[in-house]
Amino acid sequence: MKWVKLGKIFDPTKHELPNDCHEFAQSPQALVFDDFVRIYFSTRKRDPVNQKFLSHIAFVDMDNHFRNIINISTGTVIELGGLGCFDEHGIFPMNVVRVKEKIYGYTCGWNRRVSVSVDTSIGLAVSEDNGLTFRKIGDGPILTSSLHEPFLVGDPFVSVINDAFHMWYIYGTKWMTRPGAEAPPDRVYKIAHAVSYDNRTWIRDGRQLIGDKLHPDECQALPAVVHHNGRYHMYFCYREAFDFRKNSKRGYRIGYAYSDDLSNWVRDDDHAGIDVSEEGWDSEMQCYPHVFRCGDKIYLLYNGNQFGRFGFGLAVLEESGNP
Amino acid sequence: MHNWKKLGRVFNPQEIRNVEWMREFAQAPSVLIFDRFIRVYFSCRPLPEKNGQYVSYSGFVELNRSNLFEIIRVSEKPILKLGDVGTFDEFGTYPVSVIRRGDEVIGYYGGWTRCESVPFNVAIGVAVSHDNGETFSKLGSGPILSYCVDEPFVISGPKIRWFNDRWHLFYIAGRKWILADGKPEPVYKIRMASSSDGFNWERHGKDIIDSKVEENEAQASPDVFFDNGKYHMFFSYRYSSNYRGKEKGYRIGYAYSHDLNHWVRDDTRAGIDVSEEGWDSEMISYPHVFELDGDIYMFYLGNQVGRFGFGAARLEGKLT
Numbered sequence: 002m003k004w005v006k007l008g009k010i011f012d013p014t015k016h017e018l019p020n021d022c023h024e025f026a027q028s029p030q031a032l033v034f035d036d037f038v039r040i041y042f043s044t045r046k047r048d049p050v051n052q053k054f055l056s057h058i059a060f061v062d063m064d065n066h067f068r069n070i071i072n073i074s075t076g077t078v079i080e081l082g083g084l085g086c087f088d089e090h091g092i093f094p095m096n097v098v099r100v101k102e103k104i105y106g107y108t109c110g111w112n113r114r115v116s117v118s119v120d121t122s123i124g125l126a127v128s129e130d131n132g133l134t135f136r137k138i139g140d141g142p143i144l145t146s147s148l149h150e151p152f153l154v155g156d157p158f159v160s161v162i163n164d165a166f167h168m169w170y171i172y173g174t175k176w177m178t179r180p181g182a183e184a185p186p187d188r189v190y191k192i193a194h195a196v197s198y199d200n201r202t203w204i205r206d207g208r209q210l211i212g213d214k215l216h217p218d219e220c221q222a223l224p225a226v227v228h229h230n231g232r233y234h235m236y237f238c239y240r241e242a243f244d245f246r247k248n249s250k251r252g253y254r255i256g257y258a259y260s261d262d263l264s265n266w267v268r269d270d271d272h273a274g275i276d277v278s279e280e281g282w283d284s285e286m287q288c289y290p291h292v293f294r295c296g297d298k299i300y301l302l303y304n305g306n307q308f309g310r311f312g313f314g315l316a317v318l319e320e321s322g323n324p
Numbered sequence: 325m326h327n328w329k330k331l332g333r334v335f336n337p338q339e340i341r342n343v344e345w346m347r348e349f350a351q352a353p354s355v356l357i358f359d360r361f362i363r364v365y366f367s368c369r370p371l372p373e374k375n376g377q378y379v380s381y382s383g384f385v386e387l388n389r390s391n392l393f394e395i396i397r398v399s400e401k402p403i404l405k406l407g408d409v410g411t412f413d414e415f416g417t418y419p420v421s422v423i424r425r426g427d428e429v430i431g432y433y434g435g436w437t438r439c440e441s442v443p444f445n446v447a448i449g450v451a452v453s454h455d456n457g458e459t460f461s462k463l464g465s466g467p468i469l470s471y472c473v474d475e476p477f478v479i480s481g482p483k484i485r486w487f488n489d490r491w492h493l494f495y496i497a498g499r500k501w502i503l504a505d506g507k508p509e510p511v512y513k514i515r516m517a518s519s520s521d522g523f524n525w526e527r528h529g530k531d532i533i534d535s536k537v538e539e540n541e542a543q544a545s546p547d548v549f550f551d552n553g554k555y556h557m558f559f560s561y562r563y564s565s566n567y568r569g570k571e572k573g574y575r576i577g578y579a580y581s582h583d584l585n586h587w588v589r590d591d592t593r594a595g596i597d598v599s600e601e602g603w604d605s606e607m608i609s610y611p612h613v614f615e616l617d618g619d620i621y622m623f624y625l626g627n628q629v630g631r632f633g634f635g636a637a638r639l640e641g642k643l644t
Contacts, residue, residue, distance in 0.1 A: 084508060085442040085477050085501040113440035117410040120437075122471065141476030146447065148523075151411050151466030176410035186409055 002234065002257070002274035004301055004316035009282045010067050012312040013044055019075055020057040021046045027056075027309035028094030028223060028289040029302040032104070032132050037062050037071055038295060039132055040302065041078070042313065043093035055081065056091030056111065060132070065295055067315055079106060079126055079135040087112055087122040087142045094223070094289070097132060098159045104128040105200070106135040107168070109155035110142065117176050117186050121155035122146070123168075125200075144170065144195065144203055152176075153190050156223045166197040167263065169210070169224035169235070177218070179243045187242050192221045192235075194263075211237065211258050212268045218242045221256070227292040227299060229318075233260045236273070236290040236301065249277075253288035255303065275301065275316055282306060283314060326578070326595030326644075328622055328637035333603050334392060335385050336633035337368050345370050345381045345402055351630035352419030352481075352545065353623040355614045356429065356457055361386045361396050362616065363457060364623065365403070365431075366634065367418035377443075379406065380416035382433065384457075389616070392636055403460050404433065404451055412437050412447045412467045419545070419610070421483045422457060429457040430522060432482040432493065435467060442501050442508045446480040447471065448493075450523070469495065469517065469525055477501075478510050481545050484522075487555070487584065491519040494546040494557070502540060504565030511564055514546045514557075516584070532587045533559065533579050540564035544574070549613040551620070551643040555581040558594065558622065560609035568628075570598070574609035576624065596622065596637055603632055610634075 013026040022044035032039045039062050045054045058079050062072040079095065082088035088110025096107040106126040111119050122142035126135035145154050153173030160167050172193050176186040192211045195203040213219045224237040235258045241251035257273035258266040278284045283305030291302040299318040305311075337350045350366040357363075365384045372378050381402035388394035403420070407413035413435025420433040435449045447467035451460035469479055478498030485492045496512040503509075514533045517525040535541040546559045557579045563572035578594035579587045599605045604626030611624045620639040626632060 082476075083500070084503075085439070085445070085498070085510070087471060087476065089441055114410070115438035115440060116414055120410075125473070139473035139476070141471045141473045143473055145472070146412055146466045146470045148450075148464030148466050148468055151464070173410070175408070178409075188410070 002272055003319045004275040005319050006275070006278070007067065007315045007317060009305065009312050009314040010063070011040070011061055011070070014311060016073055018044050018059050018073070020059070020077060022057055022059065024310050026312045027304055028291070029304070029313040030094060030096055030291045031293045031295070031300070031302060032097045032099065033065070033293065033295050036065060038065050038067070041095055041097055043091075043095070048090070053113070054091070056093035057081070058092050058095045074133075076134070078133070079108065079137070082110060082140065086110070086140050087145065088124055090119070094156065096158050098161070100161050104132050105159070107157035107159050109157060117188070120152050123154055123157045123170060143201070144168070147205070149207060150193065150205070153188055158223070158225050160226055162263070164198070166200050168195045168197070168203065169193070169226060170195065171222055171224070177242065188220070189218050189242050190220055190222065192224045192237060211235070211256070211266055214239065214256065214268060214270055215241065223289045225290055225292045227294065229299060233263060234292070235259070235266065236292050238288040238290060249285040252286040253308075255287045255290050282311065325593050327640040328596040329640050330599065331636040331638055332393070333626065333633055333635040334387065334623065335364070335395065338632060340398060343398075346383060347371050349380070349631050350633045351625060352610050353612045353634045354419070354421045355612060355623065356422050356424070357614070357616065358389070361389050362392070365420050365422055367420065377438070378416070380418040380436065381406070382417050382420045392621075403431070403458070404462070407435060407465060411435070411465050412470070413449055415444070419481060423484045423486065425522070427454070429453040430484065431460050432468070432484045434480040434482065442510070446478050448479050448482045448495060468523060469493070472527065474529065475515065475527070478512050480512070483545070483547055485548055487550060491522045492548070492584065493517045493519070493525060494548055496544055496546070502564055509565055510542065511540045512542050512544065514543045514559060528585075533557070534589050536577070536589065536591065537561065537563055542567070545610040547612050549643065553582070554643070555584055556613070556643050557581070557587065558611035558613055560611065570606040573607035574629065576608050576611050596624070603627060604635060
């Protein structure tokens with residue numbers, strides 16, 4: 002796989018965003034229409050109570066060559082949860098999937114904890130207006146903590162394959178404090194997979210799906226899967242558990258794995274076909290990859306430095322040199 | 325109407341000295357019967373932390389089978405460890421409901437974590453004992469029954485039962501957090517789930533007991549006992565706010581069912597209420613009904629939700 006970078010295509014600081022949000026356009030995810038592409042992302046406002054961040058979903062519509070911005074959401078795409086709910090303090094990200102006539106939004110909802118900063122769970126919402134707004138199917142999550150996935154269930158990516166709903170997602174394995182540091186605990190999470198035949202009951206594989214490259218405390222996030230040339234290709238991001246925010250060497254990179262049967266995955270980062278740039282917006286970090294088809298091309302949306310504080314960019318898959 | 329004859333307080337944790345993790349409270353009694361004694365599991369607390377918040381542990385007390393007011397032994401240490409940082413049961417294991425299963429004893433328990441916008445959240449964990457219920461080890465670091473689409477938080481109060489060759493779990497599910505004088509208070513309702521193995525649960529997905537005192541009535545501790553062809557549920561309920569005193573505090577309600585699916589609430593038949601004075605004069609809650617040597621007993625909590633222990637009542641007549 003080889004990707005040709007098309008550069009940063011959206012900078013949230015150059016536009017007015019709904020919900021009093023400024024900065025951040027994280028985890029871009031595409032919904033393709035006939036003549037445009039709607040790209041959802043998570044942006045942030047400050048919680049007036051304590052100045053902590055609240056993530057909201059917004060979108061930008063672009064022409065299907067990704068050159069011009071047609072429209073930016075002006076209202077609330079999906080409400081945050083009520084008091085005590087799993088998504089009270091943010092939705093980040095939302096994976097939008099068209100299944101026949103329906104448009105589903107699989108959310109990662111955030112709620113703050115005391116001994117650790119946060120927990121997350123996965124929710125489901127439905128849109129009846131072509132993705133302008135989403136209504137949750139209930140106050141609670143569709144996938145959350147379980148016996149062997151004890152916390153931080155999030156980052157859903159859903160694809161319907163042979164009438165089965167496949168969800169790739171992440172789950173936390175531990176919270177740990179850096180030896181000798183005064184800092185609050187950091188988290189470790191891994192990629193997993195579940196399947197559903199009715200979009201309600203999910204059967205988990207119950208195992209870590211993608212092997213570690215760094216070490217057992219590697220953090221793996223935001224899997225996205227595309228089928229291409231008879232094989233399933235997964236892009237995700239991974240990083241060190243500590244000191245990953247400002248130290249470029251320990252920050253997010255894009256990882257890659259492939260599978261022929263949706264069960265056995267081979268991690269093969271050397272063939273990810275994309276890496277940080279020498280300089281510029283994605284020179285220190287690359288994260289939250291989203292692969293999708295548009296027309297006859299496969300694209301990769303992703304965030305760069307500072308977790309997407311200043312927007313997201315795009316790359317296109319270069320077809321191999323077959324005649 | 326059932327006729328419960330109160331026998332008095334059985335156990336007061338405040339009379340136990342020098343046990344840091346058992347300074348006060350003896351909540352949610354759950355009985356396991358042995359040849360010569362009965363063991364009563366309960367949940368208790370050390371003194372509160374500087375911020376006023378508690379953690380809760382679970383332990384047990386053993387009572388002489390032929391004289392329930394004779395304490396034979398108090399557990400030396402908690403039966404369960406609190407969870408690691410960030411897990412669902414980091415700050416409490418309360419309540420616990422135990423049942424024998426072959427040579428094992430299985431315990432289902434509420435695990436407590438602390439949240440920022442609301443004080444806590446709860447999910448149900450499971451643990452197994454291979455030493456007759458002296459100690460339990462958790463089957464995983466996460467919960468066995470957690471939040472779901474229509475049960476968004478506070479999944480607690482498990483009571484495990486074996487009826488008709490199936491496992492049944494009666495529990496409560498949070499419906500909403502309301503603000504009472506600016507303070508979040510949870511509203512929860514009684515629900516149930518069934519299972520063929522005790523680990524994969526099918527939730528019935530509905531509130532099984534009607535609300536009585538108000539829409540936001542909180543219902544807790546659904547304790548089910550089968551006798552005379554019917555399932556008898558004793559539970560507790562309270563108002564949604566200002567419930568820490570006598571007027572709106574916990575009382576014991578009653579419902580029955582012939583098939584475990586349809587429940588008829590009829591509190592007039594509960595047959596037990598607060599006393600005129602004494603340890604259970606302001607509220608009664610957390611009933612647990614069991615049979616022992618031909619008699620049917622109820623253990624229950626008194627004032628301040630068991631801060632001063634639990635007591636016993638014996639049924640005069642039958643469960644009808």
